[in-house]
Amino acid sequence: MxxxxxxxxxxxxxxxxxxxxxxxxxxxxxxxxMFALAYRILGDGQSAEDVVQDAFLAAWRGVDTFRRDxxxxxxxxxxxxxxxxxxVLRRRTAFRPTTLEAVESRASDADTFAxxxxxxxxxxxxxxxxxxxTAQRNTIELAYFGGYTQSELSELLxxxxxxxxxxxxxxxxxxxxxxxxxx
Numbered sequence: 001m002x003x004x005x006x007x008x009x010x011x012x013x014x015x016x017x018x019x020x021x022x023x024x025x026x027x028x029x030x031x032x033x034m035f036a037l038a039y040r041i042l043g044d045g046q047s048a049e050d051v052v053q054d055a056f057l058a059a060w061r062g063v064d065t066f067r068r069d070x071x072x073x074x075x076x077x078x079x080x081x082x083x084x085x086x087x088v089l090r091r092r093t094a095f096r097p098t099t100l101e102a103v104e105s106r107a108s109d110a111d112t113f114a115x116x117x118x119x120x121x122x123x124x125x126x127x128x129x130x131x132x133x134t135a136q137r138n139t140i141e142l143a144y145f146g147g148y149t150q151s152e153l154s155e156l157l158x159x160x161x162x163x164x165x166x167x168x169x170x171x172x173x174x175x176x177x178x179x180x181x182x183x
Contacts, residue, residue: 004028008073015063027056030074033156034081040146041085051088055081070134074158079138086145128178136171139164 003025014022031052038048058080066076129137142148150168154161
């Protein structure tokens with residue numbers, strides 16, 4: 001059996017043994033969907049390439065964190081990619097220097113209240129999302145923040161469309177209950 005036909009589990013064992021060939025086969029097999037995911041989140045090819053490289057480095061270093069009972073190698077790599085891309089996106093938007101003129105033309109205190117209210121609601125949503133099981137949270141995040149349709153998620157995650165729909169429905173019900181209890 002050639003390297004390209006090796007099963008994912010075998011490649012992970014090779015990765016754990018620091019076999020560069022196994023890393024290369026995993027890269028050939030999964031870099032395209034990983035790049036597509038990162039590009040969809042970031043909208044920038046160079047940043048998406050950097051995220052994919054960083055995700056493979058994280059997989060190389062943290063191969064022992066993979067758990068077969070939690071999903072496939074593909075989903076694990078996509079999850080790493082998703083989290084890395086979101087981190088990059090957060091860093092981009094966390095701090096933007098501005099000029100004095102821009103500050104002077106900022107909204108009044110009345111708008112500040114509305115913005116503070118949106119921040120509180122946003123924090124509640126992030127907390128409720130964080131409390132969801134990983135599969136439901138990732139599906140919802142990819143749909144709402146990544147812009148994927150349910151059919152695209154089915155293909156991207158390698159799971160049946162019904163499973164995607166179920167995760168979305170149950171996850172959204174849990175989010176609603178969590179947010180209602182926070183009121």
